[in-house]
Amino acid sequence: MKGKKRVFLGILLISFLVFTLVLLGILYVIKEGRVELYKYLFFTLVAFILVLMLLIVSVIGATFYLVFSKKSNKILSSFIANFIDLFYPLVVCMARVLDFKIEKVDQSYIEIKNFLFNKNLEKYQPKDVLILAPHCIQYSGCKFKVTYDIVNCRRCGKCQINDLVNFKEKYGINVAVVTGGTLARKVVKDTKPKVIIAIACERDLTSGMQDVKQIPVYGIINERPNGPCFNTRVDVSKIEDMIKKLLDGG
Numbered sequence: 001m002k003g004k005k006r007v008f009l010g011i012l013l014i015s016f017l018v019f020t021l022v023l024l025g026i027l028y029v030i031k032e033g034r035v036e037l038y039k040y041l042f043f044t045l046v047a048f049i050l051v052l053m054l055l056i057v058s059v060i061g062a063t064f065y066l067v068f069s070k071k072s073n074k075i076l077s078s079f080i081a082n083f084i085d086l087f088y089p090l091v092v093c094m095a096r097v098l099d100f101k102i103e104k105v106d107q108s109y110i111e112i113k114n115f116l117f118n119k120n121l122e123k124y125q126p127k128d129v130l131i132l133a134p135h136c137i138q139y140s141g142c143k144f145k146v147t148y149d150i151v152n153c154r155r156c157g158k159c160q161i162n163d164l165v166n167f168k169e170k171y172g173i174n175v176a177v178v179t180g181g182t183l184a185r186k187v188v189k190d191t192k193p194k195v196i197i198a199i200a201c202e203r204d205l206t207s208g209m210q211d212v213k214q215i216p217v218y219g220i221i222n223e224r225p226n227g228p229c230f231n232t233r234v235d236v237s238k239i240e241d242m243i244k245k246l247l248d249g250g
């Protein structure tokens, strides 16, 4: 298992082991006959934990299968994507218990989602592609308002909004700079993209990817050389590579 995918799946596996211990504990208590009064409640709990354990094993197994398989599989990808979202709170909870950085969990989550995205790449028309960039990528001293309408950028080159305008012109795709989730949702509603390349920090990307279920989202984590939310940057070569893949169909 390459890259950061193993972080999320590893914590999921630890959850599985914890559930196994809990299950064994419950079964021991039932066997000892100490739960006569709450027998059915305990059996329901056992069934619930068994279902969770089965799902965890299926998600981990399916991801391994896709990693090593050359073929794409849309049903399996959508199964993994949905259950990765479902298990996200559990993994975050477990990561907190283990004193593990949530940022690492988010990076791993994004890596898995991007892996599934790449596995099912399709060809798109430029008008169906939307790049969503965060407002903090704009030079803090710039007086031009580029949120929503990026064309207001005067292309001075002091920040990478310039590169995003270049992509818009060169490839004919949609590009929007947004201040947060509400504006992002409005842009998506207005432009009706079929695919999104989203740039943001780990936390915003994770919540955005969980938010948008119907449209495939490829996430690119921004760079924060000046601290969070201030004059951030992005690897524009990653954006351009993905635009080319989307327009060529992989």
Ligand code: SF4
Pocket: 138, 139, 142, 143, 144, 146, 153, 154, 155, 156, 157, 158, 159, 160, 161, 162
């Ligand atoms: S490139 Fe555009 S957005 Fe960035 S500082 Fe210059 S005018 Fe402002």
